[in-house]
Amino acid sequence: MSAPYTKMFQNVQSDFHDGCEAINKLIGVPHCEKLLSQMCQELLKKLHESTCLVDAVAVYQKFERMGLDMPKSTVTAAASSLHYLFQSADNASLTTEELTNSMRLSMLYTDPVIKLLGTIWESYSSSTHDKTSKSGPTALIGQLIDFHWKLGVAVTSNSCKNLNTPYISVAMTTAEASGQLKQTSFEMSIAEFKV
Numbered sequence: 001m002s003a004p005y006t007k008m009f010q011n012v013q014s015d016f017h018d019g020c021e022a023i024n025k026l027i028g029v030p031h032c033e034k035l036l037s038q039m040c041q042e043l044l045k046k047l048h049e050s051t052c053l054v055d056a057v058a059v060y061q062k063f064e065r066m067g068l069d070m071p072k073s074t075v076t077a078a079a080s081s082l083h084y085l086f087q088s089a090d091n092a093s094l095t096t097e098e099l100t101n102s103m104r105l106s107m108l109y110t111d112p113v114i115k116l117l118g119t120i121w122e123s124y125s126s127s128t129h130d131k132t133s134k135s136g137p138t139a140l141i142g143q144l145i146d147f148h149w150k151l152g153v154a155v156t157s158n159s160c161k162n163l164n165t166p167y168i169s170v171a172m173t174t175a176e177a178s179g180q181l182k183q184t185s186f187e188m189s190i191a192e193f194k195v
Contacts, residue, residue, distance in 0.1 A: 008085075008088045008089075008092070008102050008106075009102070009106045009108065012081075012084060015073075015076075015077040015080055015081070016077075016080070016081045016084060017081075017108065018073075018074065018077040018081075019074075019077035019078040019079070019080055019081025019082070020081050020108040020109060022070070022074045022075070022077060022078040023036065023078050023081065023082070023109070023113055024109060024110045024113055026078070027110065027112045027113050027116065028112070029066075029068065031066055032063075032066070032068070033116060035059070035062055035063065035066070036078075036116065037116065037120060039059055039078075039079060039082065040082055040086070040117065040120045041120065043079070043082055043083050043086055044086055044120070044124045047086060047087060047090055059075050059079065060072045060075045063075060082117075085099075085103075085117070086121070086124075089102075089121060094121075094125075095125070096118050096121050096122040096125060099117070099118060099121050100114050100115075100117075100118040100121075103117065103118075143174065143175045144172065144173075144174055145172075145173040145174060145175050145181065146172060146173040147170075147171075147172045147173075148170070148171045148172070149168060149169065149170045149171075150168075150169050151166060151167075151168060151169075152166070152167050152168075152169055153165065153166050153167070154166075154167060165189065166189075166190050167187050167188065167189055167190070168187065168188050168189075168190065168193045169185070169186075169187045170184075170185065170186055170187070170188075171183070171184070171185045172184050172185075
């Protein structure tokens, strides 16, 4: 597969797998599916905010009231892995089918978890699509894929006035609306950068 979502699970945080394992275990416990669903809904509501994680202590207390003996670190890992999953899917504009296929290919999730998270994602993505489609026509623009910059100092030049002059070097990759990747590089002086 050449779709971008196939790389979704390559650079995950260290507790991601622990979180997936916790989610897989919880899905079979009575009443936990509802609690997981609530946690997902809370994460999705806060997905575009700077502080987007759920209150792990509150979720832990809900699990505790249900009589589940689960360490706080496990609840935090589950919330963190769900956040990563939804954030990655949102950034890549994945459909429900692409997300569930990606989860299946990762072999990190059980079928009931894939079904639950797929249903939640379907609801979220369709409501997000409804909001964007009601806002009127939008321009198709590229998406920034990669961005690197560095500060350098000129040590060789055609003219002496440019020696020891600082500059900014930028290299970026964008995905055009057509899906093709475009690489662009340029340099600018500090004065140009400030403008």
